[in-house]
Amino acid sequence: MDKQTVTLLKECNAGCKMAINSMDRLKDFLMNAELEQTLTTCKEQHKKLEEESSKLLKEMGECEQQPDKIASAFSWITTEMKLMIKDDSAQIAKLLMNGSNMGIQSISECMNKCPDASHESMSLAKKLVKCEEKLMEDMKKYL
Structure with a gap:
């Protein structure tokens, strides 16, 4: 159970960090106050989950997980290129929805591979x- 728990917690931790970094990059492009508030709220939720996963990892004597460097670089390049071409709310919503979808897939896959991970x-x-699913739902109105 401990190995699966650590694996799942590290995946959650890295996913939260990746999401927070992505939201920070998009902040400079936001021109819609409502979208900015939605993103701020979502970032706060991800920060709380990141802190919770860090705390649980520390209690187990484990280090936090950093996002994959290749995935982070690809995310940065994709974001910058797409927003250079078109930097409106619809484009930002699409980028956020794509990121949320990748996060859902990654976490769900890890949950399925770690069925004996702790309840916590x-x-x-x-x-x-659920946080990622809500963000995707919230972004639909900007498309």
Whole structure:
């Protein structure tokens, strides 16, 4: 159980960090106050989940997980290129929805591969998936 718990917590931790970094990059392009508020609220939720996963990892004597460097670089390049071409709310919503979808897939896959992870880590992962699903739903009105 401990190995699966650590694996799931690290995946959640890295996913939260990736989401926070992405939201920080998009902040400079926001021109819609409502979208900015939605993003701020979502970032705060991701920060809380990231802190919770960090705390649980620390309690287990484990280090936090950093997002994959290649995935982070690809995300940065994709974001910059797409926003150079078109930087409106619809484009930002599409980028956020794509990122949320990747996060949902990544966390869900890890949950399925780690069925014996602790209840606490599974609960955290489910909260993260719900947070991503809500962000996707919230973004639909900007398309």
